[in-house]
Amino acid sequence: MTKIITIANNKGGVGKTMQAYQLSTHLAHQGHKVLVIDLDSQANLSSTLGVDVKRTLIPEWLIGDVEIEDVIQHSEGKDNFYQNLDVIPASRHLANLAKLLILSEAEVRKNAGRKERLLKLRLKEVEDKYDYVVIDTPPMLGDELIMALVASHRILIPTQAQDYSIDGLEELMDTFEIIKESENPELDFNIIPSMVNKRRKLEQQRLEELAQSFNVTSGVRNLVDMQESISLRKPVFLMGKNSKGKKDYQQLWESLGLV
Numbered sequence: 001m002t003k004i005i006t007i008a009n010n011k012g013g014v015g016k017t018m019q020a021y022q023l024s025t026h027l028a029h030q031g032h033k034v035l036v037i038d039l040d041s042q043a044n045l046s047s048t049l050g051v052d053v054k055r056t057l058i059p060e061w062l063i064g065d066v067e068i069e070d071v072i073q074h075s076e077g078k079d080n081f082y083q084n085l086d087v088i089p090a091s092r093h094l095a096n097l098a099k100l101l102i103l104s105e106a107e108v109r110k111n112a113g114r115k116e117r118l119l120k121l122r123l124k125e126v127e128d129k130y131d132y133v134v135i136d137t138p139p140m141l142g143d144e145l146i147m148a149l150v151a152s153h154r155i156l157i158p159t160q161a162q163d164y165s166i167d168g169l170e171e172l173m174d175t176f177e178i179i180k181e182s183e184n185p186e187l188d189f190n191i192i193p194s195m196v197n198k199r200r201k202l203e204q205q206r207l208e209e210l211a212q213s214f215n216v217t218s219g220v221r222n223l224v225d226m227q228e229s230i231s232l233r234k235p236v237f238l239m240g241k242n243s244k245g246k247k248d249y250q251q252l253w254e255s256l257g258l259v
Contacts, residue, residue, distance in 0.1 A: 003125065004133040006148040006155050010172050012139035015158045015194040018043045018226060020136040022249055023156070024049070025235040027258065029086040032131040035072070037119075038090035039144040045136045046089035048233055050076030056091040062118045063104045063148075064111055064217075068125050077233065098143055106169060115143065116183065120151035141175055151181040151188060156180075158194035158220075159210075173214075193219030218251045 005157050007020040017040070028034045038046045038255070046053060061071045068088075075085040101108060101115050108114075112121050123133060135152065139146045149155065155176065159169060168190075180187045193207050196219035210216050220226070225245030229236050236245040253259050 002123070002128075002130050002133055003154070004123065004134040004135065004152045006119045006137060007158065008137045008145055008148065008155050008159055008172065009159065009169075010139060010141045010145070010181045014139075014160050015138065015220070015226075018137055018230060019156060019158050019192060019194070019220075020045050020046050020134055021230065023258070024085060024132075024134040025081060026237060026249070026253060027132050027134070029235070029237055030259070032084060033129065034085045035088065035126060035130040035133045036075070036085065037088045037133060037135045039094065039148060040136050040138040040255040041090055041092050041094035041123060042138075043090040043092075044257070046087060046091075046229060049085065049087050049089075050082070050233070051087045051089040053089040053091050055093045056089055058088060058094055059097045059100045060087075061098060062097070062122060063108060064122075068122065078131040092145070099219060101143060116146050116150045116179075119147035121212070123151055141171060146175070146179070149176065149187065150183045151253065152184070153188065153191040155187065156192055157189060159193045159194050160193075189215065191216045192252065193217070195222040197222055218248070220252060221245070223248075 005023065007016050009016050024034050024036045036045065036049060043053070051145050057066050060066045061068060071088045071224060072086050073089060075082045108118065112118050126133070135148045137148050157172065176187070176189060193208060193216065197203055198209050207216065207219065221244060223245045225236060225243050228234070229245065236243060236249050240248045249258045
């Protein structure tokens with residue numbers, strides 16, 4: 001059974017795309033067949049995985065105008081794990097999704113019942129082709145994020161250990177509960193402390209408070225390793241044995257049962 005994991009936060013700048021990149025490459029490196037779906041119109045994850053697209057067909061695919069073979073591309077890189085990693089890339093054209101859904105409302109209702117179920121419906125086409133689907137979402141509670149919540153088995157929520165970031169979780173968690181109750185009862189989530197500075201006592205206090213109410217994983221520190229990983233297109237697992245970023249992510253994947 002294909003496992004679908006979404007990386008989500010309705011606030012930007014929390015390391016969401018970083019988590020999606022490290023997770024998808026880690027799973028591919030483990031030998032799993034992985035499909036990455038980039039639902040963020042900034043397309044940062046697509047470009048980091050070596051896919052450059054001027055106009056995505058994701059909106060047309062979701063409403064059923066094109067087949068999945070028309071939107072999937074192979075990731076590109078010199079390392080062997082790229083052979084296990086395919087991408088449905090994003091582009092600025094994704095901004096037209098909401099408009100297209102309105103124009104296609106009758107057809108969407110006929111095929112999926114509700115627009116929120118479209119992604120789940122389309123992903124049934126890849127159930128036997130991939131071990132994992134990893135979805136990156138935009139930093140807002142729009143159609144893309146709602147569809148990802150309905151389609152997924154698990155949501156990973158990168159969060160900075162600061163008051164304004166933690167307060168922003170409330171809206172997302174309310175949405176999570178609604179989706180879990182109405183559309184996806186098996187949906188689970190984990191909060192990933194992101195860009196952590198362990199020297200700040202206030203951050204540690206906030207994380208301890210967060211862990212009292214939610215499923216909080218081990219944290220990922222704010223390290224130079226992380227920025228180098230993205231700029232060099234080099235996952236942290238390829239870094240040297242002394243890399244702190246590599247150790248953080250090894251611990252994270254172990255805590256999530258993804259090793």
